[in-house]
Amino acid sequence: xxxxxxxxxxxxxxxxxxxGVFSAPGRVNLIGEHTDYSGGLVLPFAIDARAQLAAGRAxxxxxxxxxxxxxxxxxxxxVDDIWPGSPAVTGWPGYLLGAFWSVRETGRPVEPVDLVxxxxxxxxxxLSSSAxxxxxxxxxxxxxxxxxxxPLTVARLAQRAENDFxxxxxxxxxxxxxxxxxxxxxxxxxxxxxxxxxxxxxxAAHGLAVLVVDTRVAHSLADGEYGKRRxxxxxxxxxxxxxxxxxxxxxxxxxxLDRLPDxxxxxxxxxxxxENDRVAGTVELLRAGRAAGIGDLxxxxxxxxxxxxxxxxxxxxxxxxxxxxxxxxGARMTGGGFGGSVIALVRAETNGSVGAIGDAVPAAFAENxxxxxxxxxxxxxxxxxxxx
Numbered sequence: 132x133x134x135x136x137x138x139x140x141x142x143x144x145x146x147x148x149x150x151g152v153f154s155a156p157g158r159v160n161l162i163g164e165h166t167d168y169s170g171g172l173v174l175p176f177a178i179d180a181r182a183q184l185a186a187g188r189a190x191x192x193x194x195x196x197x198x199x200x201x202x203x204x205x206x207x208x209x210v211d212d213i214w215p216g217s218p219a220v221t222g223w224p225g226y227l228l229g230a231f232w233s234v235r236e237t238g239r240p241v242e243p244v245d246l247v248x249x250x251x252x253x254x255x256x257x258l259s260s261s262a263x264x265x266x267x268x269x270x271x272x273x274x275x276x277x278x279x280x281x282p283l284t285v286a287r288l289a290q291r292a293e294n295d296f297x298x299x300x301x302x303x304x305x306x307x308x309x310x311x312x313x314x315x316x317x318x319x320x321x322x323x324x325x326x327x328x329x330x331x332x333x334x335a336a337h338g339l340a341v342l343v344v345d346t347r348v349a350h351s352l353a354d355g356e357y358g359k360r361r362x363x364x365x366x367x368x369x370x371x372x373x374x375x376x377x378x379x380x381x382x383x384x385x386x387x388l389d390r391l392p393d394x395x396x397x398x399x400x401x402x403x404x405x406e407n408d409r410v411a412g413t414v415e416l417l418r419a420g421r422a423a424g425i426g427d428l429x430x431x432x433x434x435x436x437x438x439x440x441x442x443x444x445x446x447x448x449x450x451x452x453x454x455x456x457x458x459x460x461g462a463r464m465t466g467g468g469f470g471g472s473v474i475a476l477v478r479a480e481t482n483g484s485v486g487a488i489g490d491a492v493p494a495a496f497a498e499n500x501x502x503x504x505x506x507x508x509x510x511x512x513x514x515x516x517x518x519x
Contacts, residue, residue: 137199138519141185141247144197144205149185149247150275155266155515156181157252158259158308159343159474160465161317161332162425162432163410165440167302169364169403170323170377172410175304176332176511177312178343182250182263183518184227186271189243194231196224199249210243215296226261229296230268233288234276242276253505255349257466261297262305265289266515270310274517282311283327285515300358301467312514319414323377330417332511337422340479344454344492345505346446348470357467360440363399367391376403402439406432426461426476433463433473442468446501450492451475457491 141149156177163173189195194213196206212219213232220228227246235241246268252260266289273280273288280288289306293299303322312318316329334340368376371387379387384404388397409428416424433451437443447464450473454462462475477485485508493503 135519137183137185137247137249140197140199140202140249141187141245144202144247145187145195145245147187149187149245149519151187151271151517152183152185152519153267153271153274153515153517154181154183155263155270155309156312156512157263158305158312159341159472159509160304160308161341161474162413162429162463163304163406164432164436164463164465165360165442165467166377166403166406166410167304167320167322168300168361169368170375171403171407172377173304173320173322174317174410174413175308175312175320176317177308177514178252178258178509179512180251180253180258181512182248182252182260182267184264184267184271185247186275187245188275189245192243194228194243195245196227197247198223199247215298225297226264226292227268229292230265230289231272232296233292234269234272234278236291237288239278240276241272244272244275246271253345255470256345256347257464257468257471258343258345259305259309259466261293261299262289262309265292266306266309268292270515270517282514283307283325286310300361308514310515312511314513315511317417317511319410323375330414332417332422334422334476334510335479337420338479339422339460340477340485340508341510342454342459342475342477342485342488343465343507343509344450344473344475345507346450346470346472346496347502347504348444348446356442356469360399360442363396364403367396367400370396371400376400377407379404381405381408398439398441402435405435423460423476423478426459429461429463429474429476430455436464436468440468444468444470445499446470446496446504447473449495449499449501450504453492453495454488457487459488
C-alpha cells in the first residue's frame with residue numbers, strides 16, 4: 132500500500148483527509164542475534180517493506196483504528212481505557228494503542244487520533260512487523276501532537292509499547308533499526324552504550340545480493356520462549372558477577388563457562404559472547420570493503436543459534452543448508468527464531484547463485500513436505516519517516 136492508498140482508505144473510513152501519512156520499515160538483522168538484551172552488538176538494516184499509517188486528529192476522546200486487511204472493522208477505544216492489561220484492548224490494535232499509550236506516558240499532551248494501517252512487512256516472518264507498526268504510530272501520534280522526537284526517542288517509546296503494553300520482553304534492536312537506519316547502510320548499534328553508527332553496505336556494488344527466505348513458519352515471541360532465553364542470560368550474568376553478558380570478553384569465555392552450574396547456561400553464554408565477537412568481525416570486514424568475506428561469520432552465527440541458543444527449527448535449518456549447498460556465501464536465521472526467515476548472502480551474477488537458491492530452496496521444502504517458502508531480495512532502506 133502506498134501513502135496515497137492509505138490516505139484514500141482514511142478518507143473513505145472517516146470522511147476527511149488525514150493530517151499526515153507516516154511509515155516505518157521492517158528490518159533484517161545481518162548479524163548479532165539475541166544479544167541486544169544482554170548489552171551486546173547488533174548489525175541490522177531496514178528493508179523496503181514498510182508499515183504505512185494514515186493519521187488524523189480526532190474530535191472525540193477515543194482512538195479509532197482500522198486495518199486495510201479488514202477495512203470494514205473499525206476498532207474504537209476510549210483514551211481513558213488505553214493502559215496495559217486493559218480489557219478494552221485485544222489483538223492486533225494493541226500495537227498501535229500501546230504506542231499511543233507510550234507517547235502519552237512521556238507527560239506530553241497527546242491528541243486523540245484516527246489511524247489507518249496497512250503493512251507490507253509479513254507478520255511472523257522474523258522481519259519485525261510489530262516494530263514497524265509501533266515506530267510508525269509513535270511518529271504519527273507525536274507529530275500530530277506537535278512533538279518531533281529524534282529516531283532514538285522514537286525507538287525507545289516504541290520498545291516501551293512492546294515491553295510494557297504488548298508484554299513482549301524484547302531488547303531495543305528491532306525498534307532502533309526501524310527508526311534509525313538509513314538507506315544504503317547497516318546500523319551498528321551498541322545496545323549497552325546506546326550509540327548507533329550507520330556503516331555503508333551496498334551489496335550490489337560488490338556483486339552481491341541479500342536474499343530473505345520466509346519459511347512461512349509463523350513464530351510468536353509472546354509464547355514465553357523469548358522470555359525464557361532472556362531470563363537465562365540474566366541469571367548467568369548474575370552468577371558470573373557482571374551487569375550483562377556483554378561484559379565478558381571473548382578471551383575470558385572459557386573461564387566464565389567453567390563457573391556456570393549447568394550446560395544450558397553455558398551454551399546461552401557461549402552464544403552471546405561469540406555472537407558479539409562475530410558482529411565485531413563483520414564490521415571490520417565491511418569497513419575494509421570486504422563484504423564477500425562475511426559469509427562464514429553469518430553461517431557460524433546460525434550454528435550458534437541452532438546449537439547453543441536452541442531457537443532454530445527444521446525449516447530454518449533446511450533453508451540455511453540448502454542455500455549454502457546451492458552456492459550462498461553464508462546464511463543464517465534472522466529474527467527471534469522458532470520460525471520466521473533466513474538471510475543468505477549470495478553472488479548476484481546472471482544465472483548465478485541467486486537463481487540457483489531460488490530453485491533449490493523451494494524444491495527442498497517441497498521434498499520435505501513443508502509449505503513453499505517466499506524468497507525476496509532486500510536492500511538497505513530508510514528508517515521511519517513522514518511520507519505526506
